[in-house]
Amino acid sequence: MNTELIIIGTIHIGRETSPKYAAFLTTALDSIKPDLILAEIADHERNDDRLADVKPEYPEIIFPYAQANGIETIGILPGEDQRTRMEQSKAAILARIESNQWMRMIWEYAGQWEDVAYGRILGMLENPVSMERLQMPEVDTLHFAAWFESLSKYFPEYLELWNQWNALILNNIQNIIKEHPGKRMALTIGMAHKYWLAEKLSGQPGVSVYDLISFKNK
Numbered sequence: 001m002n003t004e005l006i007i008i009g010t011i012h013i014g015r016e017t018s019p020k021y022a023a024f025l026t027t028a029l030d031s032i033k034p035d036l037i038l039a040e041i042a043d044h045e046r047n048d049d050r051l052a053d054v055k056p057e058y059p060e061i062i063f064p065y066a067q068a069n070g071i072e073t074i075g076i077l078p079g080e081d082q083r084t085r086m087e088q089s090k091a092a093i094l095a096r097i098e099s100n101q102w103m104r105m106i107w108e109y110a111g112q113w114e115d116v117a118y119g120r121i122l123g124m125l126e127n128p129v130s131m132e133r134l135q136m137p138e139v140d141t142l143h144f145a146a147w148f149e150s151l152s153k154y155f156p157e158y159l160e161l162w163n164q165w166n167a168l169i170l171n172n173i174q175n176i177i178k179e180h181p182g183k184r185m186a187l188t189i190g191m192a193h194k195y196w197l198a199e200k201l202s203g204q205p206g207v208s209v210y211d212l213i214s215f216k217n218k
Contacts, residue, residue: 001182003207005173006032006215007198009135009191010040014056022061024131025188028212029065034186037066038176040193042077062188074176076187078168086165093157106154110147135212140195147192166196173197177207 008028015022029037039058045051052059066073077083097103133139151159173187189197202209210218 001206003177003181004184004210004215005177005187005201005207006034006185006210006212007187007189007194007201008032008212009140009194010057010188011191012055012057014052014060017056018126020126021131022057025057025061026065028132029062029186031212031216032184032186034071035183036176036180036185037062037071037073038076038173038185038187038189039063039073040077040189041075042079042083043075044080045077046075057188076169076172076176076189078165078172082168086161089161090158093155093161097155097158103154110150110154132212134191137198137211140191140198144192144195148195163196166193166200169193170197170200173201174204177204181206 008025010025011021013021039062040055041051041058046063063073065071078086097107148159151162169189177185187197198209198211201207
């Protein structure tokens with residue numbers, strides 16, 4: 001049985017920041033009509049009040065949509081122990097960057113570049129057509145491939161940790177696919193992760209991977 005996996009790259013904002021983005025997510029899920037929604041959370045976070053601060057699209061938009069339509073949601077992030085270890089490693093890497101004046105300057109410059117890109121993305125949310133176009137793989141290539149190339153050159157330790165985190169998510173997604181063969185799944189994941197995961201998931205036997213536009217046009 002063929003499993004359909006449609007990847008929606010998300011931004012971690014809610015209705016207050018962008019009512020039109022909330023409408024876009026709802027419309028996207030309506031167009032997919034998924035059997036399952038894979039959520040960028042760990043299962044223990046589902047009822048955590050802090051989720052509304054870090055990923056408000058879930059308690060405000062995605063979870064209510066799933067409940068209203070009888071759709072199961074499954075968390076794809078690693079558990080608390082794995083996350084704690086990863087956060088400790090990340091803190092150690094950032095401390096080393098901070099202690100080196102040259103590396104800190106590059107890190108801050110890269111952060112400014114990301115802030116500009118994020119601001120442009122927020123501006124595009126006012127236009128539903130533009131938001132849909134942000135889902136195109138060409139955007140991933142132009143934006144995130146360049147970012148990862150910079151990480152590879154200047155911050156390989158950080159990039160390796162990022163890849164390890166994504167690999168844990170990938171393993172969880174693959175296990176869910178094995179446990180629910182033949183289902184149509186909407187994978188909601190931050191846009192920075194979408195680029196990495198789409199490449200790794202594509203070409204797997206018995207799984208058809210789509211972005212939102214390619215799914216609509218299939």
